[in-house]
Amino acid sequence: EGYVLKDELRDHTGIAVSQYYENSDGSSFTFDVSTANGGEGRRFDNTNVKITQITLNEDTEATLFAYEDGYNCIMWVDKYCFIVAGYSELETLIHIAEGVQ
Numbered sequence: 001e002g003y004v005l006k007d008e009l010r011d012h013t014g015i016a017v018s019q020y021y022e023n024s025d026g027s028s029f030t031f032d033v034s035t036a037n038g039g040e041g042r043r044f045d046n047t048n049v050k051i052t053q054i055t056l057n058e059d060t061e062a063t064l065f066a067y068e069d070g071y072n073c074i075m076w077v078d079k080y081c082f083i084v085a086g087y088s089e090l091e092t093l094i095h096i097a098e099g100v101q
Contacts, residue, residue, distance in 0.1 A: 003029070029086030029093060031100075044073065056098050066090070 003021040006028075010017050016034035048068040056062050062076035065085075073085035074097045084097045 027088045032083040
């Protein structure tokens with residue numbers, strides 16, 4: 001709620017879409033979706049990060065990458081690979097991830 005789509009990128013193959021959202025207080029996040037095979041090739045910076053498993057909506061396993069600088073990234077695969085990431089509050093990102101259908 002309160003976030004506005006500011007930019008959207010699609011790759012030429014149709015495998016991946018990346019959307020950038022921002023709200024009036026300057027917080028932002030990205031939402032990426034790709035085919036599961038496209039997501040398997042994703043790489044994450046493992047420097048200064050705490051990696052934990054979390055559960056979304058009580059049944060979807062996801063990986064949380066929590067970086068020391070406040071950047072959080074949630075990734076899960078459910079037919080497609082989904083990533084919600086940004087400098088927004090972790091609770092906000094989890095709420096957004098749980099709202100993906």
